[in-house]
């Protein structure tokens with residue numbers, strides 16, 4: 001049976017194979033491509049800073065930050081001020097936050113039979129969009145990060161506005177998502193302490209329990225996360241065993257005959273990326289508790305994504321407090337890119353997981369550019385013998401509707417994937 | 420006098436619309452606005468802002484408000500082609516929650532892949548039945564470039580695996596009005612940049628019907644909503660420029676209404692990001708601003724509910740509402756006047772290229788700017 005999955009910012013085709021009334025295998029196919037990597041070839045390197053955010057309008061900012069970092073890694077001794085680093089990190093955080101709201105209210109809630117509450121999704125994501133625009137000029141598709149720093153020169157006034165947007169967003173969370181004080185929430189260590197409260201998140205979590213979906217959506221229990229920041233750590237977690245010593249050299253992309261998207265593996269194994277993976281690598285107590293009880297199931301995936309909202313909001317406030325506005329926004333690189341023959345890469349955590357960019361430049365012109373998106377990790381379409389993460393998570397389910405729910409807990413995005 | 424005639428014309432258009440059945444009999448836009456906690460005053464404030472954006476006199480505000488309330492008489496179909504969904508994202512951030520509500524709750528969004536709750540077969544069915552049920556009446560908005568000709572297989576949509584090109588062509592056939600939302604759908608966009616691997620093209624190249632282009636990458640939310648309101652008010656196509664862009668939004672260059680324009684005229688330029696000039700809000704021309712060649716209203720409307728726009732943040736305009744800006748207006752951080760294009764024109768200078776492709780205005784501007792920039796040179800420009 002073929003099912004099309006929409007509302008994943010584009011489309012994917014899932015071909016379900018049933019045996020004894022259970023899903024035995026799922027083919028995943030992406031039916032479009034734009035070939036951005038080929039468009040980048042031959043262009044001046046800095047043009048990638050404008051082109052790449054357009055790989056995806058949903059996580060375009062992550063592509064901007066990945067691009068600027070990949071280009072910067074081509075330089076030796078490049079200086080970036082702490083201020084510029086923090087501003088980039090803040091805007092990236094805001095992008096993650098706004099994504100999670102939209103995913104929860106536009107995609108998840110209706111799958112659990114609730115009314116789609118568009119305003120609940122747009123109100124807080126608009127606030128976060130404004131917060132990005134404050135530094136970046138517009139969102140989506142800003143190009144405010146350049147090699148050497150950022151172009152904005154923010155003032156105390158901007159900081160006040162920014163804190164206001166954050167406070168409003170926190171307030172929204174506390175009034176809707178989880179009716180408790182965010183600070184106490186950040187210290188919650190057990191699922192039970194969350195379930196005591198009211199709110200849209202605990203409602204859904206309770207519903208998962210009531211509808212006996214707790215065992216659904218388990219995959220390999222292998223997680224990976226490459227993007228480091230002042231909040232995220234890099235590493236892999238096999239069940240709960242964490243190893244921080246991982247290398248991008250072991251990441252491999254491979255073509256698929258039936259789809260326009262490529263598979264991604266680490267040392268030939270498929271890994272899950274995204275908020276659950278990040279929380280596992282970061283050893284977040286609450287998510288570890290969810291994982292201990294329910295494994296890498298839809299329950300853990302949902303709670304991990306939604307909790308990241310509060311955590312990133314709190315962490316962003318901390319980053320703002322530490323900002324030193326007297327530092328320079330931009331420090332000019334000591335060599336002109338036209339003289340640069342080099343290659344580099346970057347990894348950042350986008351809303352849906354690890355995003356990797358690799359670039360090769362010759363006299364400042366792009367010779368090669370590779371983009372590996374988060375959804376490629378989670379949605380790699382493996383074989384029956386070696387299935388991809390989301391494929392494995394759907395095996396054994398009895399109906400396509402539940403499979404769609406499981407699939408979407410990975411917050412898949414086909415726009416990025418079909419770059 | 421002229422205004423009076425227009426006022427009457429628009430009023431009778433709205434009266435006509437009010438006779439059409441609503442898409443949902445149990446809802447009315449005004450009651451929903453109230454329900455969401457917006458006062459009449461707030462709504463009128465919003466309508467006032469829209470009125471001035473549409474370049475109508477303030478006395479037309481009640482008409483614009485009425486037009487917004489009539490929005491649920493016109494079904495809207497929104498198609499996604501080869502794109503990044505940034506335009507939809509821009510729409511999701513539409514100014515003030517009351518407008519969100521207008522778009523999402525009141526207007527019957529018969530088909531919009533990203534936000535509608537139906538999926539798969541159901542979605543395809545929705546599209547087909549919307550096109551049948553509202554034949555000749557629906558407004559079609561298309562986002563994304565369209566892989567075309569022999570390359571159309573780079574985009575297939577829906578359970579029947581129809582190509583994007585076919586779907587867009589079919590939907591255009593019976594639409595009351597067609598809007599190409601965003602630079603991709605207007606001109607091909609980023610995927611159509613050299614070497615255009617999927618042969619992506621503009622919507623206007625695959626249909627004979629008139630297409631109104633609302634470019635921008637993405638266009639501001641207000642240009643998208645304004646386009647819709649304009650159609651509701653007038654029922655006809657707006658005045659258009661040479662690229663079929665509505666003049667009310669794309670009539671002026673970025674440069675004409677830029678907050679840094681005084682700096683430009685005074686010859687005060689940012690020579691390099693992060694310098695003293697950058698801190699003082701100098702003109703960004705020498706770090707690559709393409710504002711003098713770009714027609715759009717960003718400086719007035721701004722983005723994200725009027726929060727900011729690229730030039731305000733310190734990055735030059737990159738010309739995203741112009742055709743093929745990817746190929747014609749790079750390198751992004753260099754002024755257009757003194758560099759060579761990366762285009763099919765074989766690397767001719769900007770002025771020569773502008774000549775060849777017949778965009779007279781660009782030539783004139785480029786020459787003027789080059790001269791001006793040379794005279795006002797205070798520091799040695801960056802080497803390229």
Ligand code: SF4
Pocket residue numbers: 054057141502503504505506562563600601602603604608609635636637638
């Ligand atoms: S016009 Fe820009 S924002 Fe819109 S789809 Fe194209 S690249 Fe994305």
Ligand code: SF4
Pocket residue numbers: 673674675677678679680681683701702703704708709710711730735736
């Ligand atoms: S060149 Fe750009 S920054 Fe300078 S005045 Fe014109 S539009 Fe504004």
